Amino acid sequence: MFSRKSSSHNLLFRKPLTRAVSVPHISTIQEEYDHDELYEPLSYQGVPSASSAPVFKTTPRSFFHRQPIIVVAGGLQWFKQMSRRRKMIIVILCLANFAATVFYSCIAPFFPSYAVDKGATETEVGLLFGCFQLVIFLVSPLWGRWMSKIGAKFLFVTGLTVTGVAAILMGFLEYCPPGRAFIITCFAIRIVDAVGVSAFMTACFTIIASEFPEAISTMFGACETFNGLGYTLGPPIGGFLFQLGGFKLPFFVPGGLVCCCGLASWLLFPSFEDSERTGDLSYGKYFSIPGVWITLMSVFAATLGLGFLDAMYGPHLEGFGISPSAVGAVFLLPSLLYFICAPFLGSFIDRRGHALEFMVFGAIVSGVCYLFMGPAPFLGLTGKLYVLIIANVLLGLGTCAQLIPPFGKNLEVIINAGFEDTFDTHGMVSGALSSATALGAFVGPSAGGFAVEYFGFSWAVTGISAVQLLVTIVTLSFFIFEQRRTRRAIAVFYEDDDEDEDEDEARSLLVTQDLHTFGSA
Template sequence: MWSQVVKTDKMSKPEVRCRLQLTQNNQETASARLQILTLISVASVNFSSMICYSILGPFFPNEAVKKGASQTVVGLIFGCYAICNLIGSLILGKYIVEIGAKFMLIMGLFVSSICTILFGLLDRVPAGPAFITLCFLVRSIDALGFAAAMTSSFAMTAKIFPNNVATGSLEMFTGLGLILGPPVGGWFYQSFGYEVPFLLLGCVLLLMVPFNIYVLPKIDADPSKDSFFRLLTHVKIVLICYVIFTLSAGLGFLDATLSLFAIEKFNLSPGYVGLIMLGLSLPYCLASPLMGYFTDKYPVTRSWFMVTGGMATAIGFCLLGPVPFLHIPSQLWLLVVMLGLIGFSLGMTALPTFPEIITCAFERGFDDGLSTLGMVSGLFGAVWSLGMFYGPIVGGLITQHLSFEWAAAVQGGLAFLAVIFTHALYSLWKHI
């Protein structure tokens, strides 16, 4: 009898190991499925949101001028989007756990889709104050929806892919949205008029809502007692925020001024302006996977990428016009090449910033959870929006009172200051 029990016990050990292995395999399968579903969902959000955001560049500034808006007012319309995005990112990033990351993302998509469709109907509004007021109103609400979608998107990606926060696969879809937005928007505007680009892409964004309700996984987490102010007590985080600010300020400046400059300087149609803007977004899209791999695999290279990318950005903006004191004539081929340089350097500089802030937050003792990731996402979105507010407004003012060439040079100077500060701080950090 005893020997039979012993034999049974010996036979049960392989069974236990088999069951443990089966459980482990099931957990790995569930984890892989969660990652795949999140990847599909976030990629669709990044792509659809960015394409709806970027379609304005080739034709809206010129259309707004026809409706009675000045260059400065056009800059303010772009800038109000950014300031509302800033406020929304901070608030939503702080309360992402209480609201729910999935609910926040889906509602953000829904609001953005409705606002995109409404923006396409603004050409029926009388020119002057009525048109300008509704532009501000619709863009402001759209910015809140965009802030909700992108803040939750960043946080969920960082939570489910903890070792691949900067992976360029998702950024490639962001780049694709930026790439397709200008040429698609410019071509549809030139072929079918003002309404069609917004109505078409707004409906596509609306279709993403039920898709993400089904696909997106739900993530539960506990709220954190930490705050944005504690994040900003870290000198390195403040510096990285300035780097982010310079990048988005440059992009915001180009959104509000490049199309008018290209149309007036080179007599181009909105469709061709959209193709020129490919020079900015295509290099970013192509470079993102490679940059993401290196910044994930070799975190020590992040500071090098930020410094090198910032220097390339500064050179690109100074030669974009080019700056008047260089006495180089404006040429279309030079404009396209410099846009390509800026697009490539944007990927080089921007991709390391988000994982660097997360690393600094964890070093400061922040909880390794969705709440912290939400705050970092909100901070990133807020600083990015601050640059998008500054860029169109200040760039528009300088362009209106001086020239596009001088305004571009100012953006290059901001990037050059970021290079100096970044290099100095990281060099100092190594000796502490």
């Protein structure tokens, strides 16, 4: 180990050049020089960081070469220098997320009323939408556990194909007889669709972690941008296609686009599997890590609120006497803010870290927004529409801060806890986070409907704010604990370093004395 007191050393023993690389988890870092020289990675120093990603140091083979140009992960220069293979993967991932979410959201303008005309009750229509998220919640951990055996590419391609075929089959429900046959067929297709979506979403997260380990949050933010774009444009696209070509066209167009994405990924994607396998992975060990629950709580709370608003906020706004188009605009504004901020936030976290801080910030902003969106009965703002709209817009920022950081932070936490940075670990994290996302989206409208019916919208949305307050307290407590542990680890690290330096100086002094004695003799 090199001494920090570089002034006491000659040129050959000076402190080596170092470079800090912020990545969301531990991985081997090598950089190629113009002269084909490599930095040999030193071991991670074992100092956990609560406010930023782990820091690695690299030492050059020789002290007499040029210092390389540093390319920041997630930045514009990073994207420009990216290989065509990686750019192609990014394009397919983003298009697949966009097409799948367009299909999911495009049926909202016309399908509920059409299903009622076919003999379904409003409760059955609600269950038809809710079962989609419930199936994803149940199946995603299984995909994550079997990822290394099935293969990420196969799971991604198969999931997209199943989703696209299910979308096309939904278009043929026009020929299904009304009554029980129509309802059962709808549930069967919707469940198959959910299985396909859970497969390709879990594989998508795993591919991001394996292919872009230096820019996980950036890539996750990019995919979330296209997810938000799909949810935003889905309803108007569905309404337009329904008017243009009837019931079948809103299903055939998105379904065909999803199938095309599946075909492109099959033809162009490489194999993402690695040769390392970890046999002792278990969800029991995974869920025993406190940091895992912090990230899952952040995702669950964010999607819980969004699911509640999707089902309950529209009727609440109509009580103010505004038109349906104005209600749609109110829903559009936070989505715009979300998918504009998502890639920038992801890039910032990859470069600077501070994932926990952003999660705390997101929970605080979201909790305050929910208080004013009711508004809470004790605020005395009933009837002020502009307050609701401002809070709804700012909610997009809070949601972004809650959903983008958890994936990279989750992976960092479990690797620091002893998990190996392998394909199996990526699959486990992907499955758990996909499941938490779907659970919030299922519980939000389900429990929210019950709460609105018995307590009213204002008290129900105040309950969502209380959930965000709980998440804020727990995440902030964990952040403070991590900060203290980091300071203790740094203190021990430098204390050990000082002891090693003192021992080296003592040995040098003894050798000098022995040489002096030998020379005198």
